[in-house]
Amino acid sequence: EAQVTQNPRYLITVTGKKLTVTCSQNMNHEYMSWYRQDPGLGLRQIYYSMNVEVTDKGDVPEGYKVSRKEKRNFPLILESPSPNQTSLYFCATASFLRAGKNSPLHFGNGTRLTVT
Amino acid sequence: GQQLNQSPQSMFIQEGEDVSMNCTSSSIFNTWLWYKQDPGEGPVLLIALYKAGELTSNGRLTAQFGITRKDSFLNISASIPSDVGIYFCAGRNRGSTLGRLYFGRGTQLTVWP
Numbered sequence: 364e365a366q367v368t369q370n371p372r373y374l375i376t377v378t379g380k381k382l383t384v385t386c387s388q389n390m391n392h393e394y395m396s397w398y399r400q401d402p403g404l405g406l407r408q409i410y411y412s413m414n415v416e417v418t419d420k421g422d423v424p425e426g427y428k429v430s431r432k433e434k435r436n437f438p439l440i441l442e443s444p445s446p447n448q449t450s451l452y453f454c455a456t457a458s459f460l461r462a463g464k465n466s467p468l469h470f471g472n473g474t475r476l477t478v479t
Numbered sequence: 480g481q482q483l484n485q486s487p488q489s490m491f492i493q494e495g496e497d498v499s500m501n502c503t504s505s506s507i508f509n510t511w512l513w514y515k516q517d518p519g520e521g522p523v524l525l526i527a528l529y530k531a532g533e534l535t536s537n538g539r540l541t542a543q544f545g546i547t548r549k550d551s552f553l554n555i556s557a558s559i560p561s562d563v564g565i566y567f568c569a570g571r572n573r574g575s576t577l578g579r580l581y582f583g584r585g586t587q588l589t590v591w592p
Contacts, residue, residue: 367521394578405485405567405584406522413578421579453521467512468569468580470521 365390369454369471376444377479384439384474386454394457395437396421396468397429399450406453412437444478451475485568485583492558493591500586501552502568510571511544511551516585517564525566526553548573558590 368387376382386395396411398421408421412431426448428440441448452475455468485502492498502511510529514522526537528544528551535542541554551570555562568583 396578396580398582403488403584405483406569406582408580408582411578419578422581455521467524467527468514468522470523472519472521 365469367454367456367469367471369452369474371474372472373475375477375479378445379443382441382444382476384441384452384454384476386437386439386471387435388437388454388456388469389435390456390458390469391434392456392458392469393434394459395431396455397427397437397439398453398455399423399448400453400473401450409439409452444476446478449476449478483568483570483581483583485586487586488584489587489589491589491591494559496558498555498558498562498588499552500566500568501550502570502583503550504570504572504581505549506572507548508551508570508572509548511542512569512580513540513542513551513553514567514569515564516567522567555588558588560590560592563588563590 370385393414397409398406400406407423409427410429412418418429451473453473454471457468512527513525515525516522526535526542531548532546533544539556565585565587567585
């Protein structure tokens, strides 16, 4: 079954304590991306990766890091979390069908992060 | 970053009614997508549009890529309770890389039986 798996689903942490949210996909997709969802703001792109070892900033990259050492995994790292990073986070993946287009985004089920 | 204006923010309708929501951008887009998000889950693609003027249906849902390339709309006909959720428009503008996808702020749909 095609899946995008995020872990953990829920996380409560304290300011400054480094954390990692993992994202794994079994569809061999080249493209992976992280979004955060906040009430009234929709989904905002944090970082994305077009392929292994290729990452780029989205709209709101400050305070986040990512890595893409292998195709299936795209972890989101918060080196020093702050309360304004309390949010619902989604990982999404897609394949490239042909030049100029990619397949629909497949989303994980989200990680709800609370930073106190 | 690119701003997508999605309206309305929320809708409260009776079962059986038709629904219409739209999205506008300040720049030309070459891809418009519509997603639905159920509570506790990630968004799921409903309809993808790749050409100006394109009109595409998926069951009771119909979406169109505006001819100006700066807007798109989604219609839901004869709504049912399971249509409840948040609907997002998303798109890619002509100048951005393939990886940059922008989302609207969502339309929260409530359907009363």
